Each structure stands twice: as C-alpha cells, then as structure tokens.
Amino acid sequence: MVRVKKAKYLIIGNSAGGIGAAEAIRQADKAGTVVMISAEPYPAYSRPLISEYLAHRYPLEKILYRPADFYDKNGIQAILGRKVTQLDTGEHTASLEDGKRMAWEKLLLATGGLPILPQIKGIERSGVFAFVTLDDARAIDRHLYGGVERAVIIGGGLIGMSVAEALVKRGVKVTIVEMKERVLNTILDQEASALVEQRLEQVGVKVLTGRTVAEIGSHSGGAVTHIVTDDGATLPCELVIMAIGVQPRTQLASGAGIRINRGILVDHRMATSCPDVYACGDVAEAYDFVYGENRLTPILPNAYLGGRVAGFNMAGVTTEYPGGTAMNSLKYFGLAIVSAGMADPPADYEVVSEKHGPAYKKVVLKDGLVKGMVFAGDIEKSGIVFGLMKDKINVNGFKQALAADDFGLISLSEEIWRAYLEAPSSPSAPSAASSSVMGG
Amino acid sequence: MRKIYIKEQACIGCHLCEVYCRVEHSQSKDPIKAFKKESPQPLARLSVEERKPVSFSIRCQHCDEPSCVYACLTGALQKDARTGTVTVDEERCTGCWTCILVCPFGAIRRDVQQGRIAKCDLCAGRDVPACVANCPNEALVYVQNKAGLER
Ligand SMILES: Cc1cc2nc3c(=O)[nH]c(=O)nc-3n(C[C@H](O)[C@H](O)[C@H](O)COP(=O)(O)OP(=O)(O)OC[C@H]3O[C@@H](n4cnc5c(N)ncnc54)[C@H](O)[C@@H]3O)c2cc1C
Numbered sequence A: 001m002v003r004v005k006k007a008k009y010l011i012i013g014n015s016a017g018g019i020g021a022a023e024a025i026r027q028a029d030k031a032g033t034v035v036m037i038s039a040e041p042y043p044a045y046s047r048p049l050i051s052e053y054l055a056h057r058y059p060l061e062k063i064l065y066r067p068a069d070f071y072d073k074n075g076i077q078a079i080l081g082r083k084v085t086q087l088d089t090g091e092h093t094a095s096l097e098d099g100k101r102m103a104w105e106k107l108l109l110a111t112g113g114l115p116i117l118p119q120i121k122g123i124e125r126s127g128v129f130a131f132v133t134l135d136d137a138r139a140i141d142r143h144l145y146g147g148v149e150r151a152v153i154i155g156g157g158l159i160g161m162s163v164a165e166a167l168v169k170r171g172v173k174v175t176i177v178e179m180k181e182r183v184l185n186t187i188l189d190q191e192a193s194a195l196v197e198q199r200l201e202q203v204g205v206k207v208l209t210g211r212t213v214a215e216i217g218s219h220s221g222g223a224v225t226h227i228v229t230d231d232g233a234t235l236p237c238e239l240v241i242m243a244i245g246v247q248p249r250t251q252l253a254s255g256a257g258i259r260i261n262r263g264i265l266v267d268h269r270m271a272t273s274c275p276d277v278y279a280c281g282d283v284a285e286a287y288d289f290v291y292g293e294n295r296l297t298p299i300l301p302n303a304y305l306g307g308r309v310a311g312f313n314m315a316g317v318t319t320e321y322p323g324g325t326a327m328n329s330l331k332y333f334g335l336a337i338v339s340a341g342m343a344d345p346p347a348d349y350e351v352v353s354e355k356h357g358p359a360y361k362k363v364v365l366k367d368g369l370v371k372g373m374v375f376a377g378d379i380e381k382s383g384i385v386f387g388l389m390k391d392k393i394n395v396n397g398f399k400q401a402l403a404a405d406d407f408g409l410i411s412l413s414e415e416i417w418r419a420y421l422e423a424p425s426s427p428s429a430p431s432a433a434s435s436s437v438m439g440g
Numbered sequence B: 001m002r003k004i005y006i007k008e009q010a011c012i013g014c015h016l017c018e019v020y021c022r023v024e025h026s027q028s029k030d031p032i033k034a035f036k037k038e039s040p041q042p043l044a045r046l047s048v049e050e051r052k053p054v055s056f057s058i059r060c061q062h063c064d065e066p067s068c069v070y071a072c073l074t075g076a077l078q079k080d081a082r083t084g085t086v087t088v089d090e091e092r093c094t095g096c097w098t099c100i101l102v103c104p105f106g107a108i109r110r111d112v113q114q115g116r117i118a119k120c121d122l123c124a125g126r127d128v129p130a131c132v133a134n135c136p137n138e139a140l141v142y143v144q145n146k147a148g149l150e151r
Helices: A016-028 A047-056 A134-144 A158-169 A190-202 A251-255 A300-314 A382-390 A396-403 A414-422 A428-433 B016-024 B031-036 B067-071 B098-102
Strands: A004-012 A034-038 A076-080 A084-088 A093-096 A101-109 A113-115 A128-130 A150-154 A173-178 A206-209 A213-217 A226-229 A234-236 A239-242 A246-248 A277-279 A284-288 A293-295 A327-330 A337-341 A350-356 A359-366 A369-376 B003-006 B047-051 B054-058 B077-079 B086-088 B109-111 B116-118 B140-143
Touching: A004 A016, A016 A034, A016 A101, A016 A300, A034 A101, A047 A134, A047 A158, A084 A251, A101 A300, A128 A134, A134 A239, A150 A158, A150 A234, A158 A173, A158 A239, A158 A327, A190 A206, A190 A337, A190 A369, A277 A300, A284 A300, A300 B067, A300 B098, A327 B098, A337 A382, A337 B098, A350 A396, A359 A396, A369 A382, A382 B098, B016 B031, B016 B047, B067 B077, B067 B098
Parallel strands: A004 A034, A004 A101, A034 A076, A101 A277, A128 A239, A150 A173, A150 A239, A173 A206
Antiparallel strands: A084 A093, A093 A101, A113 A246, A213 A226, A226 A234, A284 A293, A327 A337, A337 A369, A350 A359, A359 A369, B003 B140, B047 B054, B077 B086, B109 B116
C-alpha cells in the first residue's frame, strides 16, 4: 500500500545545500514539518573531508558537517539511504525507490553532482574508483588493504589533488594524468599551477600533463594492473581514480520538466522555473557575480549560501542570493593558495601582481572592479580583496596596493576603511556605506 | 551583543593589544613564557595595521551574517544563536583556510603549527576582552552598539 505523507518542506539531498536550507527554514519557521531525504545512508558529512577520512582512517564522527543530534534538535525528519525516483510538480509529490510517496508544499532540489566517468576502455575493471562520496573513500580504503603500491589519478583538478594527498599519506606512489597543459587549470593561473606542480614533485607525486588515459588494462583479465596513455606508454598501477570532475545531478528535475541549462536554472531567490520548487548547490546554475550571469560554481560555500537563501524563501521570508563565484583555498601538501573569480583572465583585463619571495599576490581588474585573484603563501588578507570583488567596489584609487606585501584594510581609501571600522556588524554594511565610491 | 570598536584617531600603534591578546591565549598567561618558551606558540588573534600617522587593530567582528560560517567546509565555525559570538570548534577545524578567503575584514589568522585558524573569541571567560582592557589610550571600546561609542 502506498502511504502518502505530507511535508511542508521537502529537501532532497542531505549535504551542504540541504543543511543550509534546513537551518534557514528553522530560523524562520519553528513548527513546519521539514523532511530531508538522501540516497546516502549517513548523517550530513563534510564532502571535502572524505580526503581526511581516507588519509587518516577517521571515524565518521570526525567528518560530520553537523553534530549528531542536529536532526533531533531541529525537529527534522531525516530519511537516509533512500533515493527519490520521481517528482510530480503538479501534484506536489515525490516518489521514493521503496514505492512510498511524499507530498510537499515547498521542495528543494539539493541533489549535488555525479562524477564524470568518460568511456575509457577498461573503466569497469575492479580497482577503478570515483572519489566523490564517503562510500567511494571506504571502498578505496578497503582496496588499499589488497596491497596497492601505485595509483594513477585521472584528472588534475581539485578532486584529484584531494585524493592524491590522501593516497600519499597512505604510502601509495601516485601519478596524476592531466589532459590539459597544467594541473588545476580551471581554478589557478599558470604561476600558481607551477607552484602546485613543484610541490607535487617534492612529495614524490608524478604529473603527466597534456596526456590522457587510452586504456585501463589488466594482465590477469580482472583487476587493474596498468594504464596505457594516449602516446602508448604503459604505467603499472593497482588503483585508478577517476577525478575528472562532477556534473549536476539533474535527472529528477529534467523528468519533472524543470528548466535546465547545464544545471537547474534558478533566479535570485533560488527558485526554479516550476512554482514552489527551489534548487541550490552543485546541481544548480545560479548567479555568478563575477561573470554577471548564471554559471555552475560547484563549491561548498555556494551550496550552503544558496541553500540558506532558498530556505528563507521557502519559508516565506523573501531573500536574495547575492551570487557566488568560483573560489577555492588549496591547502594540499602544506601549500597555501587561494583563488577566486577569473584567475587566468582574457588579455583585455588588467593584472596587478607582485612577487614576495616564494609568495605572490595577483589581482585581476576590469574598469576599476576586481574580477579575479590569486594569493599564494601569504593569504591572511585575501578576504579583503574577495570582499571588494563581491561588493563591486571601485579600486582604481589604490589598485597597486592590493598586491603589495603589506596589504591590509588600511591600504584601501580612507573612505572605505572608515566604513569598515564604523560598521563592524555585517559584511554587507561596508559595501553599502562605500557605494558612493562605486564607479568612482 | 557587545562588540569591540576602535577609535582609530586614538590608536597610537603601540601593538599592546597584540601582546595582551597573545598572552591571554597562551597556556601560561605569562608574557615571558608565552613569547619565549611555549610550544605551540600562542598567536595574537588580531593584527595591527599601520600607515603612519594612521593605525588600528583588526579582529573578528562577529558579523550578523557571517560569511565565514556559511563558507566553513567542516562545520567548525558557528554563530552562537544566544550570544551572537562566532565560535570555532578547534577539534573540527582542519585548517582549509576557506574562511580566510571570504572574511571581508581579513581578520582570521592561520595557526600553521596547529593546523587550524585563530580568531578573536572575545576572550571567553573575561568580562572585557584583554585587548580592550589593556589599551593604554582607550582606543578600543567594548560596547553594545555604535551609539555607545563616544567620539
Ligand atoms: C573530494 C572532494 C573535495 C572537495 N573539496 C572542496 C573544497 O576544498 N572546497 C569546496 O568549496 N568544495 C569542495 N568540494 C565540493 C563540495 O563538496 C560540493 O560543492 C558540495 O558538497 C555541494 O553540496 P550539495 O549540497 O550541492 O551536494 P552534494 O554534497 O553533492 O550532496 C548531494 C546529496 O544529494 C543526494 N541525492 C542526489 N540525488 C538524490 C535522489 N534522487 N534522492 C535522494 N538523494 C539524492 C546525494 O546522495 C548526496 O548525498 C569537494 C568535493 C569533493 C568530492
């Protein structure tokens, strides 16, 4: 028998985006029923921390994103380890894989991403893993006990770095195969990528750039024993990680006729094309304040904030998403590099940069506005530049100082730092106070 | 909540706030030991910025809408709903520095030795934070809101 239950708020996805929404809903509505459903059988954990989990064999408790009593304390019903298979947006219901149906008044799709798995010959062999979920990390951990000396990571992006660090800590010899000419090419500029590659070399990680994997091979006909690159070279390995990236998990939304570009399209309130349905996080294509258009920005801070905005709107508190942009802090192998926005801009952008020994700072500008940044080494004041970028503050009067060794709030114009000092309550306050300098 | 405000025209750039902050956050609470002997080295949770003749010290502002809390990858940073303080659970902070990238004040510091952040906690357990209590020129004030700041 199909049992229909009713949730005032139904959240699909129990990760950063879903939690952001749940916390906002509870701030605005203490009583309305909140149900969170996730295909993963765990309470919300920090996805980036699966790397630490694999490196140190942490217990689950150490990587939880919220304390274990989160659901109880907030009066949230969590249905874990079950997938939603279908939505009926007209009827306002969701069908679960066990045949149950759940009715909802407001729905949030925070379904995240799925690993991109290209059609490489041999990808189905045992010993080949993705690195996106805790279960992936667990499976890799078990595989390591089978005796893994060498691993090949396909993809030199954020996920590739993250799993490389964990494997090195577990004593595995790692080779990264990156199709483009440098690692982290989508989030760093050439100079910062070179710093990362140098560091990888120091810790014994080999990097093959400009290469792809043509085949994942096995001498035994079963588990992986080697890979063959596109130039015919053979690399022995007992473990292969597919780390090319994630793509929005849009199946549910497309089945329901919700508008999708690369991700689910949302407006400034994180609402989809379908009434009462919202989306956020890796699955959504939301406003990017650097590009001034909707883009995929699959990072955790944007998932949480988008979820928070969606949650308030679902609860009837009109709230606008200020936008997000690509931004990352890379601390792998002891490095300290942050980047945001356009790290590697087209030629018609202005670049202010300074080297300070092994450290450097670079700020990308267009018409007096910050459009991108990379800080390597000395990163403690980088957030000030990020704030100027986010709040679209004209920096023409002091742009050279942004990359200086002693950069700080005091390097900004007096009008701006005074606004910061006098309104130290909310990060948006200074921008409001300094909007008079916008556009110079 | 009460917050720390700076009267920048009264700041003489003496860095005593930094010294007292560091001592307050040391194990020994003794300046000589804190600076010379302790390991891990205690860090000041604020920084003094100077461009003579102007100077002021910057620390966590415990924002109403804290970007750092929203950006925290692990859940270590939280805004205490009761006190308004932005707190960091040192056990859960892994030192990913994402919060540093989004702090518009540049107020969060890296404690590299311990692999986690260090930021102002308003001196939990003290009525008046150490930096405010020891500012020789009363450039730092700890008041309910800006209105309590006499100019
Ligand atoms: C190894 C790794 C390292 C990373 N490092 C960083 C980093 O350093 N900094 C950073 O900002 N970001 C990082 N990220 C990205 C970050 O983890 C994501 O941006 C973030 O988790 C997105 O949150 P989300 O809520 O949108 O979705 P997700 O975290 O992807 O969660 C979506 C959830 O929805 C569930 N779900 C999907 N479909 C259904 C369905 N039909 N029914 C039920 N449940 C469903 C999934 O099972 C999953 O639990 C990293 C990611 C990985 C994998």
